[in-house]
Amino acid sequence: MTGFAGKAAAIIASAILVGAVGAGYLFSGLYPVGADVPHTRAVLWLLQTLRERSIERASGDIVVPPLDDPQLLLSGGADYNDMCAGCHLKPGRKESDFSVGLYPRPPNLAARVDGPGARHADEMQTARRRFWVIKHGIKASGMPAWGRTHDDQRIWAMVAFLRRLPELTPLQYQILTARKQPEPATDGPVSVGE
Numbered sequence: 001m002t003g004f005a006g007k008a009a010a011i012i013a014s015a016i017l018v019g020a021v022g023a024g025y026l027f028s029g030l031y032p033v034g035a036d037v038p039h040t041r042a043v044l045w046l047l048q049t050l051r052e053r054s055i056e057r058a059s060g061d062i063v064v065p066p067l068d069d070p071q072l073l074l075s076g077g078a079d080y081n082d083m084c085a086g087c088h089l090k091p092g093r094k095e096s097d098f099s100v101g102l103y104p105r106p107p108n109l110a111a112r113v114d115g116p117g118a119r120h121a122d123e124m125q126t127a128r129r130r131f132w133v134i135k136h137g138i139k140a141s142g143m144p145a146w147g148r149t150h151d152d153q154r155i156w157a158m159v160a161f162l163r164r165l166p167e168l169t170p171l172q173y174q175i176l177t178a179r180k181q182p183e184p185a186t187d188g189p190v191s192v193g194e
């Protein structure tokens, strides 16, 4: 009985000690939070596991619409170029200030192997994952939640475009991402912009 009580006391004491050391470290301000110093392995593992498990669970039930509609591809391309290429790059562009300076780094979505997402070889799962991430963003990473300002249709169009992006040459990219110019006015005032 005393042996058991002693053991229990020792376990509780060490738990309190570990907690106190952890709290001490947390409040000490010693952990480098700057984006130019990588996480320690343990913190990286923790954050990556948290992210991967969360995305997997949240995106599991999403129904993927047909993604080979050419119209979808075209509208997705223009949006991608305007809103995403600065961070996620495009054919012929290997780096940008965002892609270098952000931590975690935004994956190069124009490259054939696209970072953490590449592990998800299943195309449907990749589409679900991408839709969810684009719509909801990822906390404390620089990836915005585009669903706040864009409807599902526009997000699916970008998902459709992303499937083709790694195959595109810089010229094909330029053609697929061009916004349709407004018809030139034959009479009346010339409209400026969209």
Ligand code: HEC
Residues within 6 Å of the ligand: 051, 079, 080, 083, 084, 085, 086, 087, 088, 098, 102, 103, 104, 105, 106, 107, 115, 116, 117, 118, 129, 130, 133, 134, 138, 141, 142, 143, 144, 146, 158
């Ligand atoms: C300001 C920079 C920034 C912009 C702009 C941005 N993203 Fe991201 N995005 C990120 C970062 C950083 C990550 C990685 C987050 C992480 O690893 O936790 C990310 C992750 C992603 C992923 C997940 C990749 C994967 O499978 O892990 C997708 C898909 C994505 N972004 C698509 C887009 C699209 C589409 C747009 C434009 C509508 C966009 N992003 C705009 C920074 C950005």
